[in-house]
Amino acid sequence: xxxxxxxxxxxxxxxxxxxxxxxxxxxxxxxxxxxxxxxxxxxxxxxxxxxxxxxxxxxxxxxxxxxxxxxxxxxxxxxxxxxxxxxxxxxxxxxxxxxxxxxxxxxxxxxxxxxxxxxxxxxxxxxxxxxxxxxxxxxxxxxxxxxxxxxxxxxxxxxxxxxxxxxxxxxxxxxxxxxxxxxxxxxxxxxxxxxxxxxxxxxxxxxxxxxxxxxxxxxxxxxxxxxxxxxxxxxxxxxxxxxxxxxxxxxxxxxxxxxxxxxxxxxxxxxxxxxxxxxxxxxxxxxxxxxxxxxxxxxxxxxxxxxxxxxxxxxxxxxxxxxxxxxxxxxxxxxxxxxxxxxxxxxxxxxxxxxxxxxxxxxxxxxxxxxxxxxxxxxxxxxxxxxxxxxxxx
Ligand SMILES: Cc1ncc(COP(=O)(O)O)c(C=O)c1O
Numbered sequence: 001x002x003x004x005x006x007x008x009x010x011x012x013x014x015x016x017x018x019x020x021x022x023x024x025x026x027x028x029x030x031x032x033x034x035x036x037x038x039x040x041x042x043x044x045x046x047x048x049x050x051x052x053x054x055x056x057x058x059x060x061x062x063x064x065x066x067x068x069x070x071x072x073x074x075x076x077x078x079x080x081x082x083x084x085x086x087x088x089x090x091x092x093x094x095x096x097x098x099x100x101x102x103x104x105x106x107x108x109x110x111x112x113x114x115x116x117x118x119x120x121x122x123x124x125x126x127x128x129x130x131x132x133x134x135x136x137x138x139x140x141x142x143x144x145x146x147x148x149x150x151x152x153x154x155x156x157x158x159x160x161x162x163x164x165x166x167x168x169x170x171x172x173x174x175x176x177x178x179x180x181x182x183x184x185x186x187x188x189x190x191x192x193x194x195x196x197x198x199x200x201x202x203x204x205x206x207x208x209x210x211x212x213x214x215x216x217x218x219x220x221x222x223x224x225x226x227x228x229x230x231x232x233x234x235x236x237x238x239x240x241x242x243x244x245x246x247x248x249x250x251x252x253x254x255x256x257x258x259x260x261x262x263x264x265x266x267x268x269x270x271x272x273x274x275x276x277x278x279x280x281x282x283x284x285x286x287x288x289x290x291x292x293x294x295x296x297x298x299x300x301x302x303x304x305x306x307x308x309x310x311x312x313x314x315x316x317x318x319x320x321x322x323x324x325x326x327x328x329x330x331x332x333x334x335x336x337x338x339x340x341x342x343x344x345x346x347x348x349x350x351x352x353x354x355x356x357x358x359x360x361x362x363x364x365x366x367x368x369x370x371x372x373x374x375x376x377x378x379x380x381x382x383x384x385x386x387x388x389x390x391x392x393x394x
Pocket of ligand 1: 088219
């Protein structure tokens with residue numbers, strides 16, 4: 001039965017541990033154990049073969065990772081969830097849960113660099129083909145669907161130019177063509193978007209980002225219906241890409257403050273975006289919260305905030321962008337996002353360096369583009385840091 005409680009309540013109270021004795025731990029225990037031992041060989045057989053519930057080996061399941069997966073499933077409005085050693089492990093499992101050799105994936109052209117690598121470098125070796133198309137142009141995107149298209153791959157907010165996709169329209173489109181829709185919701189987290197409620201079939205996250213929230217773990221999650229999550233889970237078991245119990249424990253802790261953190265990330269990002277768009281050396285700011293953003297109305301209608309990532313272009317290409325990056329005194333030069341610390345990067349040289357020049361241009365990743373993954377610091381301090389760095393460039 002659906003849990004009718006609010007998002008923050010579900011993030012905190014989906015699972016509590018009940019052991020023996022009268023006092024119970026508030027934090028779910030960390031079951032840091034590779035395998036589990038049994039009183040009898042018969043018990044071991046019945047659990048290991050799935051005839052009885054229980055835990056046998058942590059690559060398949062573990063009480064702490066189970067607690068995390070139940071919480072994610074609840075937050076996403078999903079029947080089930082499974083967890084991975086990384087976000088890209090989750091992306092790969094979500095894709096392979098759906099697509100067979102000989103089939104085709106239609107993916108949004110503004111896509112995370114690691115997913116681009118998976119689609120262009122590795123999956124073709126297994127006879128899985130792909131096309132990239134602009135999913136903000138729904139008619140053009142639909143024309144790229146082929147009879148053998150089995151999966152549409154989308155991201156809620158794209159990296160780094162922050163295009164916002166219409167997940168409801170994409171789900172309808174996929175289903176009308178006999179395909180499924182899987183969505184990478186890393187940039188939105190379950191707090192800002194719930195793609196399954198909009199009709200998507202699977203949702204994947206790099207939990208390294210907002211779900212963990214503190215820059216101290218690498219992990220991923222996938223949620224969806226029982227049948228698809230079972231297939232994704234089989235990928236995890238067969239490829240060995242399971243999340244460790246400690247990472248699951250850290251994710252459970254991170255989830256308790258997800259809503260608070262996302263609200264602060266969104267408020268800080270909007271404040272910095274508004275500041276940047278007034279600066280003379282800045283030629284363009286990409287942030288869905290700005291009225292000038294092409295999908296501002298869609299984002300406003302669908303999400304309670306506009307995310308914690310923005311990007312901006314400075315005149316003067318890579319040399320100017322590097323001068324700004326090197327001039328920042330508080331913000332840290334790093335490729336990740338979703339941390340408490342504000343992180344900045346140069347997508348053309350880092351996350352999108354593996355793309356062909358043509359695909360990079362299509363993604364809007366210019367040489368003067370700087371990405372900001374806003375942190376949880378005080379907004380005036382973040383603005384002061386960018387102000388002094390931009391003044392150094394002149
Ligand atoms: C949108 C998106 N998806 C997936 C990933 C991959 O996640 P991980 O680095 O945890 O493997 C990232 C990482 O930056 C990302 O930004």
